[in-house]
Amino acid sequence: MTISPATREELAALVRSANERHSPVSAPDLTRLNRVLEHTPEDMTVTVEAGCQFDELQKQLAQRGQWLPLDPPVADDLTIANLIARNPSGPRRFGFGTVRDHLIGLQVVLADGRLVRNGGKVVKNVAGFDLLKLFVGAEHSLGFVVEATFKLLPRPESECFVRARCESLDDARQVIDNVLESPLTPSVLDLHNDPLHGGRFSVVIGFSGSYAEVDWQLGRATQLGFGEAAALDYEQRFWESGADSPRRCSVAPAALVERLRTLDGAAFIARAGNGTIYFHGDATLPQPALPSALIQRVKSTFDPNGILPPPPSA
Amino acid sequence: MTPHDEQPVTPEVIRALRDIVGADGVITGDDELLVYECDAYTLEKHLPGVVVLPRTTAEVAAVVKLCAQHHLPIIPRGAGTSLSGTVLAVTGGVMIAVTRMNRVLDIDFRNRRALVEAGCVNAWVTNAVKHRGLFYAPDPSSQSACTIGGNIGTNSGGPHTLKYGVTTNHVLGYELVLPDGEIVWLGSRPDEGEEVDGYDLRGAAIGSEGMFGIVTRVLLRLIRAPQAFKTLLGVFDSVDQASQAVSDIIGAGIVPGALEMMDQLITQAVEAAYHFGFPLDAGAVLIVELDGLAAGLDAQAERVVEICRENGAREVRIAKDEQERADLWKSRKRAFGAIGRLSPNFITQDGVVPRSKLPEMMRFIGECSRKYELRIPNVFHAGDGNLHPLILYDERDADQIRRALAASDDILGKCVELGGSVTGEHGIGAEKIDFMARQFSVDDLDAMRMLRRVFDPEGRSNPHKMFPGSKRCGDFAPKKQAGA
Numbered sequence: 001m002t003i004s005p006a007t008r009e010e011l012a013a014l015v016r017s018a019n020e021r022h023s024p025v026s027a028p029d030l031t032r033l034n035r036v037l038e039h040t041p042e043d044m045t046v047t048v049e050a051g052c053q054f055d056e057l058q059k060q061l062a063q064r065g066q067w068l069p070l071d072p073p074v075a076d077d078l079t080i081a082n083l084i085a086r087n088p089s090g091p092r093r094f095g096f097g098t099v100r101d102h103l104i105g106l107q108v109v110l111a112d113g114r115l116v117r118n119g120g121k122v123v124k125n126v127a128g129f130d131l132l133k134l135f136v137g138a139e140h141s142l143g144f145v146v147e148a149t150f151k152l153l154p155r156p157e158s159e160c161f162v163r164a165r166c167e168s169l170d171d172a173r174q175v176i177d178n179v180l181e182s183p184l185t186p187s188v189l190d191l192h193n194d195p196l197h198g199g200r201f202s203v204v205i206g207f208s209g210s211y212a213e214v215d216w217q218l219g220r221a222t223q224l225g226f227g228e229a230a231a232l233d234y235e236q237r238f239w240e241s242g243a244d245s246p247r248r249c250s251v252a253p254a255a256l257v258e259r260l261r262t263l264d265g266a267a268f269i270a271r272a273g274n275g276t277i278y279f280h281g282d283a284t285l286p287q288p289a290l291p292s293a294l295i296q297r298v299k300s301t302f303d304p305n306g307i308l309p310p311p312p313s314a
Numbered sequence: 315m316t317p318h319d320e321q322p323v324t325p326e327v328i329r330a331l332r333d334i335v336g337a338d339g340v341i342t343g344d345d346e347l348l349v350y351e352c353d354a355y356t357l358e359k360h361l362p363g364v365v366v367l368p369r370t371t372a373e374v375a376a377v378v379k380l381c382a383q384h385h386l387p388i389i390p391r392g393a394g395t396s397l398s399g400t401v402l403a404v405t406g407g408v409m410i411a412v413t414r415m416n417r418v419l420d421i422d423f424r425n426r427r428a429l430v431e432a433g434c435v436n437a438w439v440t441n442a443v444k445h446r447g448l449f450y451a452p453d454p455s456s457q458s459a460c461t462i463g464g465n466i467g468t469n470s471g472g473p474h475t476l477k478y479g480v481t482t483n484h485v486l487g488y489e490l491v492l493p494d495g496e497i498v499w500l501g502s503r504p505d506e507g508e509e510v511d512g513y514d515l516r517g518a519a520i521g522s523e524g525m526f527g528i529v530t531r532v533l534l535r536l537i538r539a540p541q542a543f544k545t546l547l548g549v550f551d552s553v554d555q556a557s558q559a560v561s562d563i564i565g566a567g568i569v570p571g572a573l574e575m576m577d578q579l580i581t582q583a584v585e586a587a588y589h590f591g592f593p594l595d596a597g598a599v600l601i602v603e604l605d606g607l608a609a610g611l612d613a614q615a616e617r618v619v620e621i622c623r624e625n626g627a628r629e630v631r632i633a634k635d636e637q638e639r640a641d642l643w644k645s646r647k648r649a650f651g652a653i654g655r656l657s658p659n660f661i662t663q664d665g666v667v668p669r670s671k672l673p674e675m676m677r678f679i680g681e682c683s684r685k686y687e688l689r690i691p692n693v694f695h696a697g698d699g700n701l702h703p704l705i706l707y708d709e710r711d712a713d714q715i716r717r718a719l720a721a722s723d724d725i726l727g728k729c730v731e732l733g734g735s736v737t738g739e740h741g742i743g744a745e746k747i748d749f750m751a752r753q754f755s756v757d758d759l760d761a762m763r764m765l766r767r768v769f770d771p772e773g774r775s776n777p778h779k780m781f782p783g784s785k786r787c788g789d790f791a792p793k794k795q796a797g798a
Contacts, residue, residue, distance in 0.1 A: 042561040101479060126471075131765060253426075288503065290511060
């Protein structure tokens with residue numbers, strides 16, 4: 001049964017009681033905790049209840065010319081709680097980073113029902129340990145986030161995307177290298193296989209900034225073979241295709257093309273600047289070593305009775 | 315078990331340490347240990363039982379294991395430039411200084427990464443890669459001395475954090491020797507991707523002030539250096555005007571690389587020392603540095619000039635070339651040095667308030683200055699709301715010391731009241747332990763202690779820091795302090 005608390009205190013009490021009974025609880029429905037609590041544009045920060053929809057937050061921020069510069073691939077029905085728990089990232093992560101780069105404070109219900117805060121509302125703050133990072137991507141396994149504070153950015157004046165088509169992965173690698181060696185500062189650098197656009201592979205780059213910056217970069221990009229206007233619509237097509245949700249693997253950016261060759265022609269999108277690949281299919285991947293004893297110790301310290309969802313699996 | 319009492323380092327331990335790192339890597343004489351009795355926070359001092367200077371991760375791990383067997387505290391140390399007593403050996407113990415592990419091990423230009431040893435000096439990283447148009451972004455003012463390992467300990471910032479973020483945003487992964495001697499790698503490994511499954515222990519341990527073990531090797535993210543800079547200096551009649559200009563610049567959608575402010579007292583001190591031609595009655599000087607692609611930078615600079623003038627700037631200077639830019643920065647970077655002309659001693663504070671509360675906070679600092687009859691010049695990172703009030707006093711006057719500490723207390727208390735923090739970049743260390751309970755609830759602090767138990771169940775790594783109830787050192791020996 002999913003609980004649907006009206007207040008954070010109610011959630012805290014429910015979790016406390018579940019913990020006393022050693023009874024498992026799943027992530028709560030936070031529909032009723034969905035307010036944007038405080039947006040101070042001159043501080044470039046926002047504090048929001050975790051049940052707020054990501055899209056709704058962006059809409060409100062946009063009215064004051066700002067945004068949380070994250071572009072999760074599937075943003076419909078994505079709450080702030082799940083944004084933090086799942087740590088999704090989209091094409092703009094090359095330019096803007098991921099959730100952990102923008103989260104500056106949170107309040108969370110721990111497994112024993114205590115409401116605790118970490119971080120704060122200011123953009124620079126080193127008081128105490130950084131527990132924020134633990135909760136990003138933890139899939140609700142260490143506690144339930146009820147409130148979050150993010151630092152924001154002004155919405156870019158202009159954003160443009162352009163495409164270079166490549167017949168082979170080797171061609172794509174050359175195009176990517178050319179971009180990285182150029183003075184361009186793209187916010188997006190994606191490689192994907194793209195039967196719809198006639199080429200086997202496409203490299204898409206995007207620029208975000210003032211009109212002058214974006215226009216100058218578009219000119220340089222044309223010289224590098226990015227002759228075709230593009231949009232990020234390939235993202236949505238990719239995430240909506242396939243029976244199962246895409247898998248992820250991560251390599252050093254220079255090893256991207258070698259890894260892509262091992263995917264046996266599966267549909268993929270690669271964040272070429274970061275080395276992150278999303279793909280459909282069942283290719284076997286090497287598993288990097290993890291400090292698993294420490295990870296277990298985190299879980300057993302924060303949730304000794306194991307009532308919260310399991311930790312993110314490798 | 316927390317080692318609250320002085321732990322003697324026995325001759326047997328000293329011998330074993332020499333076996334591990336060699337005789338030249340073990341410091342025991344009181345005169346030599348003096349170097350290690352404090353960091354740049356000099357109000358408290360304590361001699362470590364012994365200082366060890368290992369050269370490899372294996373040596374660090376062996377030393378740490380030995381300390382675990384003998385239940386000795388371990389105190390990690392880099393260059394000792396920290397400003398909050400983070401590396402004080404409060405109950406003695408074994409100080410492990412990583413200064414001999416200072417190499418840049420590998421630079422991977424294609425992947426924009428550098429692998430360095432923990433004792434590598436911050437500025438060396440950028441020096442090693444700038445010829446290829448890259449840099450390592452976090453640039454604390456002590457960057458020509460402070461180490462990357464120390465930067466991880468305090469999650470160091472610098473003047474450019476508004477746009478570029480702090481240490482945690484630029485560290486991909488690192489090797490950590492846990493307090494039981496186990497060697498783990500947190501975050502991304504060299505030659506692997508940046509996504510790491512499981513919890514972000516890398517991020518959780520950055521800023522842990524040496525309480526989770528000893529960092530030995532670090533994988534850093536390098537980023538493309540800006541193509542161009544535009545550095546402006548605005549002279550205002552009041553801090554309020556300059557603060558409003560800061561808010562308006564941000565409001566116009568401009569995110570400068572740096573946004574620094576100096577108030578009247580600092581401006582006068584800088585002018586007296588270096589003759590930059592600042593009007594002595596100027597209430598505040600604002601330094602704005604725009605960086606990025608050259609395209610559009612001029613237009614942005616013009617907009618900043620307009621905003622400054624709209625807010626009553628009586629003068630706006632724009633650096634025409636690299637030399638003029640360096641000169642403008644000199645006025646900011648030499649500010650701390652100029653204070654030496656005003657006062658024999660000063661406390662450097664490190665509070666943070668939301669940017670919009672800067673005028674209110676600055677007025678409060680003015681009130682404190684009058685209340686305690688002490689001068690408090692301010693030079694700070696206005697873009698981040700990170701203040702560095704310099705509370706001037708004379709250590710020969712006990713009453714001045716008392717008033718300086720009281721003013722410091724009032725100012726940090728006000729930062730918390732305004733929704734800010736008692737430290738933006740210097741850390742809690744030994745200095746600000748008492749403020750933790752004012753900024754956080756008992757449960758908030760307990761959640762932090764839970765994380766500590768994960769890494770250091772015995773509480774032996776850098777004990778007596780950060781948390782209320784930690785043992786305090788009674789010695790009171792104020793001395794001149796380094797700047798921020």
